[in-house]
Amino acid sequence: MLRQIVSNRGTGVLAVAALMISCATTQTQGGPDSVEAVLVAPQNQVRAAVVQVLTEAGYEVGGEDLPDPVLSTGYRQEIDGPWNWLLVSRFGVSRSRVHTTIIPENETATRLIIQVTYESKGSLFGFWRPYETPLQQSAANQLRLVRNTLGLL
Numbered sequence: 246m247l248r249q250i251v252s253n254r255g256t257g258v259l260a261v262a263a264l265m266i267s268c269a270t271t272q273t274q275g276g277p278d279s280v281e282a283v284l285v286a287p288q289n290q291v292r293a294a295v296v297q298v299l300t301e302a303g304y305e306v307g308g309e310d311l312p313d314p315v316l317s318t319g320y321r322q323e324i325d326g327p328w329n330w331l332l333v334s335r336f337g338v339s340r341s342r343v344h345t346t347i348i349p350e351n352e353t354a355t356r357l358i359i360q361v362t363y364e365s366k367g368s369l370f371g372f373w374r375p376y377e378t379p380l381q382q383s384a385a386n387q388l389r390l391v392r393n394t395l396g397l398l
Contacts (some may be wrong), residue, residue, distance in 0.1 A: 276375055277360050277361065277362045277375070278360070278361045278362075278363065278377075278378040278383050278384045278385075279358065279359065279360040279361070279384050280358075280359050280384040280385050280387075280388050281356065281357070281358045281359075282356070282357055282388055283350055283354055283355070283356050283357075284354065284355050284356075284357055284391070284392065284395065284397060285353060285354055285397065286353070286354075286355060286395050286397065287349075287352065287353060287355065288347055288348075288349040288355045290395060291347055291355040291357055291391070291395065292316070292347050294391045294394040294395050295316060295345050295347065295357070295359075295391055296316070297394055298387060298390045298391050298394055299316075299318055299343055299345075299387070302321065302382075302387075302390075303321045303322040303323070304318035304319065304321050304322070304342070304343055305318060305319045305322070306318050307319065314346055314347050314348055315344065315345070315346050315347075316343075316344070316345045316346075316347070317342070317343070317344050317345075318342050318343045318344075319342060320333040320340045320341065320342050321333075321340065321341050321342065321382070323337060323340075336369060338365060338366055338367075338368075338369070339363065339364070339365045339366075339376075339379075340363075340364050340365075340373070341361055341362060341363040341364070341378065341382050342361075342362050343359065343360065343361050343362075343387065344359075344360045344362070345357065345358065345359050345360070346358040357388070357391065359384040359387050359388055359391075360384060361378050361382060361383060361384045361387065362375065363375065363376055363377070363378040363379070363382060364376065
């Protein structure tokens with residue numbers, strides 16, 4: 246009889262633990278965050294503004310000197326110093342990167358497409374998964390900062 250009570254209690258504890266673990270996730274998964282706009286500025290000014298905004302936000306912009314219409318960044322730098330790679334590869338819980346496409350519409354207008362990919366994980370040893378982008382790193386916020394840099398309101 247004592248074995249049966251201990252067995253039932255153990256099963257109950259396991260069921261409660263499983264329920265708590267399955268309900269621990271609160272964020273919703275999402276895909277890349279993107280925004281598209283036509284800015285009243287020449288392509289070279291828009292490109293310079295995009296590079297400035299992304300660099301100030303902690304992204305390392307690749308190909309900024311090339312005529313290619315696509316600019317891509319590495320993962321956002323979370324801390325200064327040699328240990329940043331640990332945060333974006335293994336020990337951090339969030340990371341993001343940006344891809345932009347800058348297409349001239351005419352001499353005075355440029356189409357800008359910004360795509361932000363944000364990944365997160367639920368624990369230190371979890372797997373990276375796409376999540377909804379936080380507001381401060383969102384594509385709409387990056388576009389707002391580019392417009393401010395260009396002086397467009």
